[in-house]
Amino acid sequence: MSIAKNYIYNVIYQVIILIIPLITVPYISRVLGSNGIGINAYTNSIIQYFLLFGTIGISLYGNRAIAYVRDDKKKLSSTFWGIFILKLLTTSTAYIVFLIFLAVVGRYHNIFLIQSVYIIAAAADISWLYMGLEDFKKTVVRNLIVKIIGVTCIFIFVKDINDLWKYVLVLSLAELFGQMTMWAYLPRTVNWIRIKWVDIKKHFLPSISLFVPQIAIQIYVILNKTMLGFLSNPDEVGYFDNSDKIVKMVLAVATAMGVVMLPRVANTFARGDIEKVKGYLYHSFDFASYLSIPMAFGLAGIAEVFTPWFFGPGFEKTGILIGVISPIIVFIAWSNAIGQQYLMPTGQVRAYTVSVCFGAIINFILNLLLIRHYQSIGTAVATLVAEFAVTAVQIWSVSDKIKIRNLFQSNWKYIVSGLIMFIVIKFVGTVPLSGILTTFLQIIIGVITYFVPLFILKSEMNAKIFGIAWRLVRRQR
Numbered sequence: 001m002s003i004a005k006n007y008i009y010n011v012i013y014q015v016i017i018l019i020i021p022l023i024t025v026p027y028i029s030r031v032l033g034s035n036g037i038g039i040n041a042y043t044n045s046i047i048q049y050f051l052l053f054g055t056i057g058i059s060l061y062g063n064r065a066i067a068y069v070r071d072d073k074k075k076l077s078s079t080f081w082g083i084f085i086l087k088l089l090t091t092s093t094a095y096i097v098f099l100i101f102l103a104v105v106g107r108y109h110n111i112f113l114i115q116s117v118y119i120i121a122a123a124a125d126i127s128w129l130y131m132g133l134e135d136f137k138k139t140v141v142r143n144l145i146v147k148i149i150g151v152t153c154i155f156i157f158v159k160d161i162n163d164l165w166k167y168v169l170v171l172s173l174a175e176l177f178g179q180m181t182m183w184a185y186l187p188r189t190v191n192w193i194r195i196k197w198v199d200i201k202k203h204f205l206p207s208i209s210l211f212v213p214q215i216a217i218q219i220y221v222i223l224n225k226t227m228l229g230f231l232s233n234p235d236e237v238g239y240f241d242n243s244d245k246i247v248k249m250v251l252a253v254a255t256a257m258g259v260v261m262l263p264r265v266a267n268t269f270a271r272g273d274i275e276k277v278k279g280y281l282y283h284s285f286d287f288a289s290y291l292s293i294p295m296a297f298g299l300a301g302i303a304e305v306f307t308p309w310f311f312g313p314g315f316e317k318t319g320i321l322i323g324v325i326s327p328i329i330v331f332i333a334w335s336n337a338i339g340q341q342y343l344m345p346t347g348q349v350r351a352y353t354v355s356v357c358f359g360a361i362i363n364f365i366l367n368l369l370l371i372r373h374y375q376s377i378g379t380a381v382a383t384l385v386a387e388f389a390v391t392a393v394q395i396w397s398v399s400d401k402i403k404i405r406n407l408f409q410s411n412w413k414y415i416v417s418g419l420i421m422f423i424v425i426k427f428v429g430t431v432p433l434s435g436i437l438t439t440f441l442q443i444i445i446g447v448i449t450y451f452v453p454l455f456i457l458k459s460e461m462n463a464k465i466f467g468i469a470w471r472l473v474r475r476q477r
Helices: 003-055 058-069 073-104 109-115 117-124 127-132 136-157 161-188 197-201 204-221 223-231 234-254 256-270 274-311 316-325 328-343 349-374 376-397 404-408 411-428 435-456 460-476
Strands: none
Touching (some): 003 073, 003 109, 003 117, 003 136, 003 161, 003 223, 003 274, 058 073, 058 204, 073 117, 073 197, 073 204, 109 117, 109 161, 117 161, 127 136, 127 161, 136 161, 204 349, 223 234, 234 274, 234 328, 234 376, 274 316, 274 404, 274 411, 274 435, 316 376, 328 376, 349 376, 411 435
16 A cells, blocks of 8 residues: 555544544543543553553564565464564563552552553554554554544543543543454454464564663653652643643644554665665655644644633643643654654664653653642653654764755745744734634634745645645546
């Protein structure tokens, strides 16, 4: 399947992810409040550590490993079953450790138990197989169905703060159900073969090599909420979690190319075409900048008007947090292009590991220094600095292998257009309309004021995207 089609499928899924929280978050914010949202975010952050140690980088490794052997069904089948059984063993071990933790934990015992369904879902997850095969259609269709069912159940069963456990249960069961549905496609994809122990253990060390960077990533993704829970209070976790959700929703569209490109680059690298691999990187990085820079400017521009009507009373601080962390959309989009689309598929795991470990250390230190005095604002600043550090280290690590100028040659056009858009959006935000109308007006005008300057500046990426869109429209006539 072509990169374009896979990207479209992945964007469809990311748009679904974007739309669903727009439906559920305002409702959940009002029903559960910042305290309920904070408890869910805090307990889920703890569960993520068990997930992390249970999967030990296997899913990411599996994606790449499948891409290497996808043209040989015998090797494909052997690789799949070896990796899956290894993950089944590691996640089972993680669940046993979780049960020990549950026996000694003091708070939120029942919520933790419900959250543990995510560990079971991780054991059943075989989406990495289809990603390695570049078959994104199956995962998109499956996730669409599961998300719709999940949203419906939230509105039916979650009515007040006492239904927090129902909310957690719906989310975790939806995840498990979604993973189980992928097994229906398996008999047509791989053969059922007998596996020896050697076929399992040979995947352990390569997975571990990806486990270290995964740990580092989780430190500055999950530890933010864990440390806020310990050093502050659930309300601050709720404020930060909501801002993080909004930023990550927008970011998902900008980084959708990463999931698509990893198996394609891995397969190209396995065939020895290094120049083509570099070409993929230049194109992906430029596309990431084209999308992420206006998204960062736009989100920061609408945050002040958007937050009050979207989250409801009591979440004013979330708007400030969104403005602070919105630049990470650009940093993560860049590091996704370099790390996920170049360093990982070409086997440069060490450089990737160094970058995320450096970011994790900075994030941890800044959280310790800032949370007690600035609470969630401190965590937002720590996150911003950490993501910048990761990106800077990755750019430095590839500076001797690629032409850095080629990565950034068109960025000034995106920044100029994004800055014009930001100024216009802030001005529109002063229009005396209702919050919802003002936000939609900001978005519509913002999109126009981003693309018009790009046409004037003769952006190649902009011309290419609109050219593809125009050809698709003409075909439909």
